[in-house]
Amino acid sequence: MILSKRPDIERFLAKPDPKVRAILIYGRDMGVVRDRANALAAKSVERPDDPFDVALLTDGDLDSDGGRLEGELAAQSLMGGRRLVRLKLSVEKASLDRQAAEALTAHAEGRLNPDAVFIVEAGNLGRDSALRKAAEKAENAAAIPCYEDEPGDVARLVRETLASDGVALDAPALQLFVSRLPRERGVARQEIERLALYLGPGSGRTASAADLEDFLGVEPEASLSDAAADAFGGRLAEAQAALRRARAEGEAGPAAVRAIGAYLGRLRRTLTLMRNGAGAQEAAKASGVFWKQEREFLRQVRAWSLEELDRLQPDVLAADRACKTAGAPDHLIAERLALTIAGRARRLGL
Structure with a gap:
C-alpha cells in the first residue's frame, strides 16, 4: 500500500491501521522521515524508548549479522506488550536493500511475530528498490514517501514548536521566519529551537518582524x-x-x-x-x-x-x-x- 497524499499520511500517523505490520518511510528529507517514524513509533508501543519493547537496528547490524533482522522481528516482547523493531538505513547498498525487503515481506505476511510493528527509515529510494517494491506490494505493509516541506507545513511546524515553549510569532514575523528557514526539516527544527531560546521559553512573548532583525541578521540572498x-x-x-x-x-x-x-x-x-x-x-x-x-x-x-x-x-x-x-x-x-x-x-x- 502506498500513502502519498498528505491527508492520508496524517490520518495514518494519527491512527495507524492495526492490520499494517510493516511501514517503510523514505525520502530525501531525512528530517521528515525521522519525524514521521517517531510519531508512528509513539502510536505503536507505549514505551518507544524502552529496550525491552523496542529493537533499534542500523545498516551495520545487518552487515555484521545477516539473520539479526528476522530474529528481532520473530522475537516476543520481554514485558509482554507489543514489540517494535526499527531499522534505519543510511547508505544505499543493494544487498541491504534486498535483505530488508525479504524481512519486510515475511513480516507483512505474518510469518514472524505478527504482533510486532516493523518501521524502516530510508533515504530517497528509487523505483528499482526491492524494499520499496515490497512495501508497496505487500497487503499488510505501507510505503510513505516524504517530500520537501511546503511553506504551509513549515509554518505549522514553527507555530507548534514555539507554542510548546510558550512563545509565538505574529503573522508578518512568521512569514519572514519561514521564508528564511532551510527546507530540510532537521536543520529547520534546530533553527526553531534556537529562536525559542532567543525569545525566552515560557515568557509568553509574541514577537514581531522587527524583533527578529537581530536574530536573523542579513539574508544571504x-x-x-x-x-x-x-x-x-x-x-x-x-x-x-x-x-x-x-x-x-x-x-x-x-x-x-x-x-x-x-x-x-x-x-x-x-x-x-x-x-x-x-x-x-x-x-x-x-x-x-x-x-x-x-x-x-x-x-x-x-x-x-x-x-x-x-x-x-x-x-x-x-x-x-x-x-x-x-x-x-x-x-x-x-x-x-x-x-x-x-x-x-x-x-x-x-
Missing part, C-alpha cells in the same frame, strides 16, 4: 531580492549594484535569474488574484510579499499587467537557458535581463 525588485521598479542603477553585490557575496548569475523569475511569479500571482476579485493588499500577502516591501510592490502592481509580464517571460526563460550554457558570462546575462526589465518598467511609468 537579500541582494538578489533587491536586484529583482529594483529591476521591476525601473531602477536600473540600483539593480546593477545589487547584482554586483550579490556576485561579490558568492551568488552566481543563474541564482540572479531565478530570483528575477520568482519576483515575476509573485507579480503574476498578485495580478491574477486581483483579476479574480481580491484586493491588492490581500493579493500581495497571498503571494508571499513581505510587509516591508509591500508598498513598493503595490506601486509596481499598479503599473505592470499580466499581458506585459507574458511578453517578458520569454526573456527570463532565454536568460535561464543561456546561464546554463558552459562558459557563458552568466553575471552579464543577468545584468542584461535586469536592464531589459528596468527599461520596460520605465516605459510603463515606473
Whole structure:
C-alpha cells in the first residue's frame, strides 16, 4: 500500500491501521522521515524508548549479522506488550536493500511475530528498490514517501514548536521566519529551537518582524531580492549594484535569474488574484510579499499587467537557458535581463 497524499499520511500517523505490520518511510528529507517514524513509533508501543519493547537496528547490524533482522522481528516482547523493531538505513547498498525487503515481506505476511510493528527509515529510494517494491506490494505493509516541506507545513511546524515553549510569532514575523528557514526539516527544527531560546521559553512573548532583525541578521540572498525588485521598479542603477553585490557575496548569475523569475511569479500571482476579485493588499500577502516591501510592490502592481509580464517571460526563460550554457558570462546575462526589465518598467511609468 502506498500513502502519498498528505491527508492520508496524517490520518495514518494519527491512527495507524492495526492490520499494517510493516511501514517503510523514505525520502530525501531525512528530517521528515525521522519525524514521521517517531510519531508512528509513539502510536505503536507505549514505551518507544524502552529496550525491552523496542529493537533499534542500523545498516551495520545487518552487515555484521545477516539473520539479526528476522530474529528481532520473530522475537516476543520481554514485558509482554507489543514489540517494535526499527531499522534505519543510511547508505544505499543493494544487498541491504534486498535483505530488508525479504524481512519486510515475511513480516507483512505474518510469518514472524505478527504482533510486532516493523518501521524502516530510508533515504530517497528509487523505483528499482526491492524494499520499496515490497512495501508497496505487500497487503499488510505501507510505503510513505516524504517530500520537501511546503511553506504551509513549515509554518505549522514553527507555530507548534514555539507554542510548546510558550512563545509565538505574529503573522508578518512568521512569514519572514519561514521564508528564511532551510527546507530540510532537521536543520529547520534546530533553527526553531534556537529562536525559542532567543525569545525566552515560557515568557509568553509574541514577537514581531522587527524583533527578529537581530536574530536573523542579513539574508544571504537579500541582494538578489533587491536586484529583482529594483529591476521591476525601473531602477536600473540600483539593480546593477545589487547584482554586483550579490556576485561579490558568492551568488552566481543563474541564482540572479531565478530570483528575477520568482519576483515575476509573485507579480503574476498578485495580478491574477486581483483579476479574480481580491484586493491588492490581500493579493500581495497571498503571494508571499513581505510587509516591508509591500508598498513598493503595490506601486509596481499598479503599473505592470499580466499581458506585459507574458511578453517578458520569454526573456527570463532565454536568460535561464543561456546561464546554463558552459562558459557563458552568466553575471552579464543577468545584468542584461535586469536592464531589459528596468527599461520596460520605465516605459510603463515606473
